[in-house]
Amino acid sequence: MSRFFGLSLTAGAFAMIAVSALADGHVTKAQEDAIKARKALMGVVSYHTGLLGSIAKGETPYDAATATAAAENLAAAASMNPSVLWIEGTAQGTVADTRAKAEIWTDWAGFGKHFGDLQEASSMMVEAAGTDLASLQASMKGIGDACGACHKAFRGPQN
Amino acid sequence: MSRFFGLSLTAGAFAMIAVSALADGHVTKAQEDAIKARKALMGVVSYHTGLLGSIAKGETPYDAATATAAAENLAAAASMNPSVLWIEGTAQGTVADTRAKAEIWTDWAGFGKHFGDLQEASSMMVEAAGTDLASLQASMKGIGDACGACHKAFRGPQN
Numbered sequence: 001m002s003r004f005f006g007l008s009l010t011a012g013a014f015a016m017i018a019v020s021a022l023a024d025g026h027v028t029k030a031q032e033d034a035i036k037a038r039k040a041l042m043g044v045v046s047y048h049t050g051l052l053g054s055i056a057k058g059e060t061p062y063d064a065a066t067a068t069a070a071a072e073n074l075a076a077a078a079s080m081n082p083s084v085l086w087i088e089g090t091a092q093g094t095v096a097d098t099r100a101k102a103e104i105w106t107d108w109a110g111f112g113k114h115f116g117d118l119q120e121a122s123s124m125m126v127e128a129a130g131t132d133l134a135s136l137q138a139s140m141k142g143i144g145d146a147c148g149a150c151h152k153a154f155r156g157p158q159n
Numbered sequence: 160m161s162r163f164f165g166l167s168l169t170a171g172a173f174a175m176i177a178v179s180a181l182a183d184g185h186v187t188k189a190q191e192d193a194i195k196a197r198k199a200l201m202g203v204v205s206y207h208t209g210l211l212g213s214i215a216k217g218e219t220p221y222d223a224a225t226a227t228a229a230a231e232n233l234a235a236a237a238s239m240n241p242s243v244l245w246i247e248g249t250a251q252g253t254v255a256d257t258r259a260k261a262e263i264w265t266d267w268a269g270f271g272k273h274f275g276d277l278q279e280a281s282s283m284m285v286e287a288a289g290t291d292l293a294s295l296q297a298s299m300k301g302i303g304d305a306c307g308a309c310h311k312a313f314r315g316p317q318n
Contacts, residue, residue: 030219033206033209033210034206036202036206037202037203037206037207040199040200040202040203040206041199041203043195043196043199044196044199044200044203044239047192047193047195047196047199047244048196048243050192051192051243060189065242066242066243069240069242069243070243072239072240073239073240073243073244076235076236076238076239077235077239079235080203080231080232080235080236081228081231081232083224083225083228084207084210084225084228084229084232085206085232
């Protein structure tokens with residue numbers, strides 16, 4: 001039993017090394033940097049969305065200036081040109097540590113459309129966030145929908 | 160000697176625990192999230208600046224579309240409102256894992272001015288990047304100066 005377990009682990013370890021070599025074999029420094037930067041951008045998006053969501057749920061007190069700033073920053077993040085971040089050859093399956101589906105590059109216009117949707121929803125949120133809590137709450141769905149639609153179409157499973 | 164060394168380590172370990180407790184004692188989830196998000200934003204800034212710098216140095220071939228996209232993204236990052244990212248109570252010394260100097264909050268207008276400077280330099284870079292390599296190269300200094308001036312005034316030493 002102990003021997004069998006030992007062999008399993010060894011086979012598992014070999015498999016992991018093989019997969020890792022396959023997945024990382026052709027990653028250039030430029031591709032690695034782009035993947036890191038787009039994850040950072042998603043982190044910026046997630047932070048401001050989370051802050052707005054927390055205000056919408058009443059977990060963070062509503063304050064027009066804070067809510068507006070969060071919405072403005074979200075709009076700025078959504079306005080970024082994805083072409084220098086989702087660069088060729090950085091799809092999930094080709095490289096490790098990314099969930100960017102290959103469909104991003106076969107349907108580039110569709111991918112870009114989601115950024116436009118998020119930008120539009122964020123711009124509406126800028127208006128709403130400065131108005132009152134009820135308006136902010138009513139505008140959360142547009143942002144959630146934009147995020148969800150893009151992730152559904154273009155984000156692969158957890159690595 | 161070995162005994163002395165052992166005692167030193169122990170004293171050092173206690174000191175580290177004490178400092179860490181002091182530094183992390185009052186960090187809320189909101190503050191932690193803000194610190195992570197502003198680091199992510201700095202990562203986005205650094206990526207696009209690095210890409211432009213690499214084009215300027217001839218390490219990455221000049222291409223008007225790529226260079227323009229990088230400059231636009233840099234301008235978008237610099238346009239963000241820092242008030243929801245550099246939130247109160249998150250200075251170096253008060254919390255761990257940040258290099259944000261306390262001067263940010265005592266000279267908020269001065270801090271914001273640097274964001275404006277980076278935004279201006281990035282907007283000029285958008286023009287230059289779409290023109291030709293020589294123009295891009297000539298506009299790098301403005302970006303470097305904006306980054307350097309802010310870091311000099313408001314970024315503390317490595318933790």
